[in-house]
Amino acid sequence: MKIAVIFGGMSSERDVSIASGAQIFKALKYKNHDVIAVDTASGILDKKAELSFLDAKVKELPPDSDKKALMKGLGSLIRSGGLSDFDICFLALHGGAGEDGTIQGYLDIEGIPYTGSTHMPCCYAMDKHVAKTLFRYHNVPTPDWLMAPVSAEEAVKRLGLPLVVKPNREGSTVGLSIVKSIDEFDKAVKTASYHDREVLIEKFIPGRELTIGVLDDIPLGVGEIIPKMSEIFDYKCKYQKGGADEIFPADLTAEQTQYVMDTAVKAHKALKMEDYSRVDFRMAPDGSLWCLEVNALPGMTSSSLLPQSAGVMKISFPDLCEKICMLAVERRKKG
Ligand SMILES: Nc1ncnc2c1ncn2[C@@H]1O[C@H](COP(=O)(O)OP(=O)(O)O)[C@@H](O)[C@H]1O
Numbered sequence: 001m002k003i004a005v006i007f008g009g010m011s012s013e014r015d016v017s018i019a020s021g022a023q024i025f026k027a028l029k030y031k032n033h034d035v036i037a038v039d040t041a042s043g044i045l046d047k048k049a050e051l052s053f054l055d056a057k058v059k060e061l062p063p064d065s066d067k068k069a070l071m072k073g074l075g076s077l078i079r080s081g082g083l084s085d086f087d088i089c090f091l092a093l094h095g096g097a098g099e100d101g102t103i104q105g106y107l108d109i110e111g112i113p114y115t116g117s118t119h120m121p122c123c124y125a126m127d128k129h130v131a132k133t134l135f136r137y138h139n140v141p142t143p144d145w146l147m148a149p150v151s152a153e154e155a156v157k158r159l160g161l162p163l164v165v166k167p168n169r170e171g172s173t174v175g176l177s178i179v180k181s182i183d184e185f186d187k188a189v190k191t192a193s194y195h196d197r198e199v200l201i202e203k204f205i206p207g208r209e210l211t212i213g214v215l216d217d218i219p220l221g222v223g224e225i226i227p228k229m230s231e232i233f234d235y236k237c238k239y240q241k242g243g244a245d246e247i248f249p250a251d252l253t254a255e256q257t258q259y260v261m262d263t264a265v266k267a268h269k270a271l272k273m274e275d276y277s278r279v280d281f282r283m284a285p286d287g288s289l290w291c292l293e294v295n296a297l298p299g300m301t302s303s304s305l306l307p308q309s310a311g312v313m314k315i316s317f318p319d320l321c322e323k324i325c326m327l328a329v330e331r332r333k334k335g
Pocket residue numbers: 143164166170171172173174176202203204205206209232233234280282292293
């Protein structure tokens with residue numbers, strides 16, 4: 001196949017996207033595909049830029065807003081017809097316009113095929129309030145929540161303490177706070193609102209953190225994440241070496257594993273996801289399972305969670321990357 005790996009973007013997850021893009025590029029080359037790398041900011045990489053791209057490492061903190069690149073390179077490449085003879089564009093984008101359906105809609109208008117879900121499911125998954133509403137409708141358990149504005153007293157009365165305050169449409173735990181006493185509430189809402197004008201306030205679920213990939217409507221292996229650097233799975237734990245222990249397969253009973261798998265597929269379908277996604281859960285000490293979110297374009301380095309989840313099912317990283325391309329091509333043939 002002729003594949004363009006598109007990476008970069010302008011979200012706080014740009015650096016993560018570069019790391020995913022580099023590894024997807026290598027994996028697809030390894031599978032003998034004809035691959036080019038496209039930075040959304042600068043377009044097709046020349047040989048020199050390609051070499052430094054392949055060495056990319058995720059930095060410790062999310063990139064500053066002034067370093068965020070624009071979509072200029074991708075736009076002019078599309079307008080010049082530079083992507084028209086590719087079988088598929090592999091979207092190695094995370095967060096922001098790359099994952100929220102914006103780029104997907106744009107590529108659809110231009111008639112350019114790409115991997116992963118189309119724009120509507122991406123919108124549903126990115127908007128946590130919309131996703132949770134769909135989960136409830138489809139009987140996927142999700143923690144109780146409220147949308148700001150709401151007073152600290154009302155939030156605590158309805159959700160208890162601690163509670164979680166997060167931007168409605170972000171990722172990588174950016175702008176998220178665990179509020180342990182009522183006087184921390186207003187500051188947490190302010191912090192979240194710096195990242196999104198919509199702020200979601202959620203009941204805190206103690207216990208374990210689980211994640212699982214879904215590929216072609218089939219559940220992959222369940223993993224458990226044990227954060228090491230913070231009490232929650234934050235940016236540092238997510239992307240720094242040793243930030244968290246990631247245990248695949250998770251140490252669960254056969255029934256618990258099956259329940260997580262079934263619920264993951266239910267959550268994936270509730271949001272009408274296509275081809276693949278990664279579903280995140282909390283499991284409370286009483287064994288109850290709570291879906292936090294579905295990620296439309298989860299991290300895709302070979303050590304990222306979705307590839308590890310696929311690994312449990314003996315699907316290698318290069319096979320996973322190739323399968324994602326094939327699913328996208330086949331789905332479009334079916335129309
Ligand atoms: N309701 C909750 N109860 C307990 N921990 C939570 C809750 N919501 C979020 N967290 C913690 O914060 C992390 C990020 O939250 P999440 O809702 O997945 O947002 P993001 O889109 O930033 O990944 C989770 O992986 C979990 O560790």
